[in-house]
Amino acid sequence: MHISEGVLSGPVMMAGAALAVAGTAVGLKKIDYDRIVHVAILSSAFFVASLIHVNLGPSSVHLILNGVVGLLLGWAAFPAILVALLLQAVFFQYGGITALGVNSVIMATPAVICYYLFSPFLNKGRKTVFAASFLAGAGSVFISCLLLGFSLYLTEKSFLEVSLLVVTANLPVMIIEGIVTGFCVTFFHKVYPEILPRGRSNS
Amino acid sequence: MRQKNVKQWCFLAILMVLGWSSPSFAHKVYVFAWAEDGFVHSESSFGDKKVIKGKVEVTDGSGAVVSKGITDEQGNYSFKIPENPGSDLLITMDASMGHKATWLVPLDEMQGAASKTAHGDAMAQKAELEKGPSAMRIASGIGIIFALAFGAGIVNNRRRKKHHD
Numbered sequence: 001m002h003i004s005e006g007v008l009s010g011p012v013m014m015a016g017a018a019l020a021v022a023g024t025a026v027g028l029k030k031i032d033y034d035r036i037v038h039v040a041i042l043s044s045a046f047f048v049a050s051l052i053h054v055n056l057g058p059s060s061v062h063l064i065l066n067g068v069v070g071l072l073l074g075w076a077a078f079p080a081i082l083v084a085l086l087l088q089a090v091f092f093q094y095g096g097i098t099a100l101g102v103n104s105v106i107m108a109t110p111a112v113i114c115y116y117l118f119s120p121f122l123n124k125g126r127k128t129v130f131a132a133s134f135l136a137g138a139g140s141v142f143i144s145c146l147l148l149g150f151s152l153y154l155t156e157k158s159f160l161e162v163s164l165l166v167v168t169a170n171l172p173v174m175i176i177e178g179i180v181t182g183f184c185v186t187f188f189h190k191v192y193p194e195i196l197p198r199g200r201s202n203s
Numbered sequence: 204m205r206q207k208n209v210k211q212w213c214f215l216a217i218l219m220v221l222g223w224s225s226p227s228f229a230h231k232v233y234v235f236a237w238a239e240d241g242f243v244h245s246e247s248s249f250g251d252k253k254v255i256k257g258k259v260e261v262t263d264g265s266g267a268v269v270s271k272g273i274t275d276e277q278g279n280y281s282f283k284i285p286e287n288p289g290s291d292l293l294i295t296m297d298a299s300m301g302h303k304a305t306w307l308v309p310l311d312e313m314q315g316a317a318s319k320t321a322h323g324d325a326m327a328q329k330a331e332l333e334k335g336p337s338a339m340r341i342a343s344g345i346g347i348i349f350a351l352a353f354g355a356g357i358v359n360n361r362r363r364k365k366h367h368d
Contacts, residue, residue, distance in 0.1 A: 003234065003301035040352035044345045051336070083351060087344040092336045093231045152301060166300050189330040 001064055001144060001170070002050075002103055005096030016030065016151070017101030020082060023108055027078035038173070038195050042069045043080035047087055050094060059202045066144065067137035068181045070111025071119055072188075074197055077111035078104070103152055110143035118195050129189050130182045136166065137181025138174040145170050208304065218278040234259075234296040235329045236272045236302045238313045245274075247296045253278030264290025284313045 008016075031039060049063040054174040070077045083103045088094040095103045121132035149163030188195050232254060236245035243261075247254035259280045261270040270282035273305060280296075292308045 004303045006305070007297075007301050020313045031355075033356055036352045036356045036359075040349045043348045043352075047344050047348060048341060051341070084344075084349060091344050092341040150300060162300070169300065175337060 001107065001148065002085075002095035003099045003106070003148065007099050007155065008099060008102060008151060011169075012151060012154045013044055013098055013102055016099075016103075016105050017188055020078070020101040020104040022076075022077035023105065024082050027080075027108075029085050030075040031079070035195075037114075039073060039076050043084045047067070050088060050092075051129070054134045063145065063180070064107060064141055064177060065113040065137075065180070066107045067140035067177055068116055068133070069186050069203075070108075070113075070115045070140055071122075071133060071136045071181065071185060071198065072195060073111075074115045074119070075112055077115070078108045079084075081108040081111065085185035087145065089169040095096055106144050106147040106151065109147060110140035113143060114140045122185070122196050126186055126189065128185045134178040135183035136185075138178035141174045141177050142167065181199070211330045213310075220318070232298045232302040232304045234306045236294050236306045236308050238284060238308060238315075242281050243284055243292065243294075243308055243313065245279065245294055247274050247278045247279070247280070247298065248303070249298075249302075254296065257299070260295045260297075262293050262295070288313050289367055308315055348354070 049065040118132040118136040
């Protein structure tokens, strides 16, 4: 899912960087600093998740976990994902520093969208929580694929072709992410509801 | 009972998918190339996974395309060294979906003047590219994340205190 350096045009990278800075600024403003440890835990999970790979056709895809990060952190997902991506670029050479802004937007924007769409369902019954979390996990990967396709379209002008390829290649990841997110959030809902966004849990 | 069965199936599905996927510790796509017997040979992979049908383009110092093609089932692509090459050649490999890598083939290597040390350095570079992230790097990354969070917490506490005073 990481776009490598040298793939995108200058204006696309600049626009991505500007959006990432704006999103991170909002995220930093909205972070509940009493729960900063939760942000660190989820950022670490995101940082490590990319090491779990699934080889598919001519490419290779990996777990992203932006759905669970978004669902539990809301806007704070932006700084959490930005830091994790920066460290991935530095330590693992995934993506790259110049593509950091675009990669952050591609992965953090769906996280925030899924937060608004699905977090209201986290105070319902366990089945509803699982369903909402599954959709958040799968949906965030799907939206990331569309944003990736759009970013490449702005450079290569072949949105439909690229998006179809990316969505198809990441279809198993969407299902895995949905299941993983569903189990994670349902588990937290049961044993540690404090990690859920305030006012969303039953406790 | 039915709910229990659904959970068991979901758990089994995750195990199957994770079992089917091969753990790879180098998602970064890379291309490595060397000159030998009048040809430049290249290898493209995601670490332990070869890039099949990746688009390869070779350009010279002026940006002119010298060779173009796709990688085979083994992630390999070879081309004949142009007569009297005047500059280094840049190999760009596009593995689609935003994955791209480059490798520079030095002029002296194509002219057969590269030393064994230079070749050894190139092989060491290839080994470095193929090597996955170490446990130390993973632990360092997590440590930095928590240090940043700790720092942000301290800054916020000081702000609160100032505001309170």
